[in-house]
Amino acid sequence: MLMSSQEFRESLRAHRPRVFVDGDRVESVADEKRLAPGIAAIGVTYDFALRPELRPLMTATDQASGRVVNRMLHVNRETRDLMSKLEAVRLLCQEVGCAQRYLTHDALNGIHQATFRTDAEHGTDYHARFLAYMREVQDEDQTLAVAMTDGKGDRSLKPHEQANADAYVRIVERRPGGIVISxxxxxxxxxxxxxxxxxxxxxxxxPDDADFALCCAVPVDAEGVTVVARPAGRPGESAAKFSGRYGQSTGVVIFENVFVPHERVFLAGEHDQAGFLAQTYATHHRHSCIAARAGFGDLLIGAGALMTEANGLDFDRHAHLRDAMVELIKIVEGFFACGVAASVYGQADASGAVMPDTVFANVGKLLLATQIYDMQRLAHTVSGGLVVALPGPDEDHNPATAASLAALLGGRANIPYDKRIAVARMMEDLTASHTGGWYSVISLHGGGSPEAMKREIFRNYPLGDRVDLVERLLDRGVVADPTRKITRNRQPGRCCVQGCSVAETEVRPTRWSA
Ligand SMILES: Cc1cc2nc3c(=O)[nH]c(=O)nc-3n(C[C@H](O)[C@H](O)[C@H](O)COP(=O)(O)OP(=O)(O)OC[C@H]3O[C@@H](n4cnc5c(N)ncnc54)[C@H](O)[C@@H]3O)c2cc1C
Structure with a gap:
């Protein structure tokens, strides 16, 4: 079953989660205005999957069931799937800023890989449980949130060392039918x-943290779950040209003695598997983050070009503005290219799932995390100060000022004042409002802070191959020590005998538009 955005919104009524927003208890999530932009943004992932021309990108056929599912619920089987997911997320985020639902995709793929590996190493039956659960999620076209980042308390301490044991979610009791978590x-x-x-x-x-090595699925309204959330975007603000319509809420999720039946438990104490699950999910997620921020970059590029035009300027005549625009394009397409490379070099693991290349996925995420601030600077460079200095929307209807503002603050003659300020307000919303700051922070820390990416790049980069190369060119090794650390990391399968598998993709970013 593929739902529409309207059906998605209605489906939320079947649940009665305990939710607070800004101190108020929310009785009906589906009707809560402060959450509406978030629901609308996820809704687009549903509607796009129903559009015939977008179906090849927005849906996929599940290999096990043979059913057509939303791309955000699909486990990748070929490198082509990685490309399609990348492009699907970019297209969605062009439209809504942050489509949110790709987190579901990333977690399903990570858990698919991790449960298979855990079973192989521990003789457990997590993978079969997970597949049965995933089938349900796909059949009901659900959206799942990823509850991964713990409170973490004092960052210098391990989970079991925290003064408050609830700083990390853990197993507090094991019962015959399941586990209890807090x-x-x-x-x-x-x-x-x-x-x-x-x-x-x-x-x-x-081993001391075994009770924290936990993966499971919990309904949003399970007994003992409380969500303390922020509004999604800037609902109700007339200046919020974009984020009044589409936004993202985040919530603190508190688990108090929540019972999880065995069939929803996918890791429970196998501490040696926790790192693999976290890293696998992170690689899928960073690959998605690349596409999400490329979609956001597309918005900045378009809005920046429109501001330049409305200001009466021309990229052909003003080299410094063209340079700024090219710099912005270079950043966006540069990190997106890492996503393409991560797709092309993706590899299947023993579970049959295909994962993006770790180095390229992490390099792309690291680039966007640090260059987001440059993206905003460049968008501001071409736009001018008006984006933060413009009188607010209430002034648009003030009989004492509206006419003179329209006459005095016009730009290019054939672009009316109201159109010019609409673009300026959109640019403010995307780059200089609370939402603008939010895009910076999600780019920097969402999917892991830069240090996490740097560690993954260094851990996975085939430094040993590069050392071998230079030693070969020097005719003999620099040090004859096979145990030395510097050559430990080799990576067969790339630029080597085996060769590369190039994604047989029919899709290119320029081909898809909403
Ligand atoms: C908008 C947004 C949406 C998000 N959505 C989700 C989501 O849906 N699900 C989810 O699970 N997570 C989500 N995240 C969380 C994201 O993964 C984290 O923000 C990220 O992993 C960093 O963790 P933190 O925010 O707790 O920062 P911290 O851990 O407090 O890190 C702050 C700084 O301290 C450094 N640091 C931390 N610990 C150490 C240490 N032990 N030693 C040395 N340096 C250290 C970090 O490198 C970083 O520079 C989201 C984040 C944002 C901003």
Whole structure:
């Protein structure tokens, strides 16, 4: 079944989650104005999947069931799937800024890989449980939030060392039919308006942290779950040209003695598997983040070009403005290209799922995380100060000022004042409002802070191959020590005998438009 956005919104009525927004208890999530932009943004992932021309991108056929499912619920089987997901997320985020639902995709793929590996190493039956659960999620076209980032308390301490044991979500009791969990997940995108949570560990665990090595699915309205959320975007603000319509809420999710039946438990104490699950999910997610921020970059490029035009300027005549625009394009397409490379070099694991290349996925995410501030600077460079200095929308209807403002603050003659300020307000919304700051922080920390990406790049980069190369060119090794650390990391399969598998993709970013 593929739902429409309207059906998605209505489906939320079947749940009665305990949600607070700005101190108020929310009785009906589906009707809460402060959450409406978030629900609308996820809704686009549903509507796009129903549009015939977008179906090849927005849907996929599940290999096991043979059913057509939303792309955001599909486990990748070929590198072509990675490309399609990348392009689907970019297209969605062009439209809504942050489509949120790709987190569901990333978690399903990570858990698929991790449960298979855990079973192989521990003789458990998590993978079969997970597949049965995923089938349900696909059949009901659900949206799941990812509850991974724990409260974490004192960052210098491990989970079991925290003064407050609930700083990380953990198993507090094992019963014949399942487990009982408690603790807090601090940042959960879309938490109030999803069907359920995928609870996952946010780090590698030691034996002392075995109770924190936990992965399970919990309905959004399970007894003992409380969501304390922020409004999605800037609902109700007339200046919020974009984020009044589409936005993202995040919630703190508190678990207080929540019972999880065995069939919804996918890791429970196998501490040596927590790191693999966290890293696998993170690689899928960073690959998605690349596409999401490329979609956001497309908005900045378009709005920047429109501001330049409305100001009466021309990229052909003003080299410094053209340079700024090219710089912005270079950043956006540069990190997106890492997403393409991560897709092309993706590899299947023993579970049959295909994962993006770790190095390229992390390099792309690292580039966008640090260059988001340059993207905003460049958008501001071409736009001018009006984006933050313009009188507010209430002034547009003030009989004492409206006419003179329209006459005095016009730009290019054939572009009316109201059109010019509409673009300026959109640029303010995207780059200089609370939402603008939000895009900076989600780019920097969402999917992991830069240090996490740097570690993954160094851990996975085939430094040993590069050392071998230079030593070969020097005719003999620099040090004859096969145990030395510098050559430990080799990566067969790339630029080597085996060769590369190039994605047989029919899709290119320029071909798809909403
Ligand atoms: C808008 C938004 C949406 C998000 N959505 C989700 C979501 O849906 N699900 C989810 O699970 N998470 C989500 N996240 C969380 C995201 O993954 C985290 O923000 C990220 O992993 C960083 O964790 P933190 O925010 O707790 O920062 P911190 O851990 O407090 O890190 C702050 C800084 O301290 C450094 N640091 C932290 N610990 C150490 C240490 N032990 N030693 C040295 N340096 C350290 C970090 O590198 C970083 O520079 C979201 C984040 C944002 C901003």
């Amino acid at each position: 603790g807090v997940k601090a940042i959960v995108t879309a938490a109030p308006y999803v069907h359920g949570f995928l609870v996952m560990p946010c780090r590698a665990m030691t």
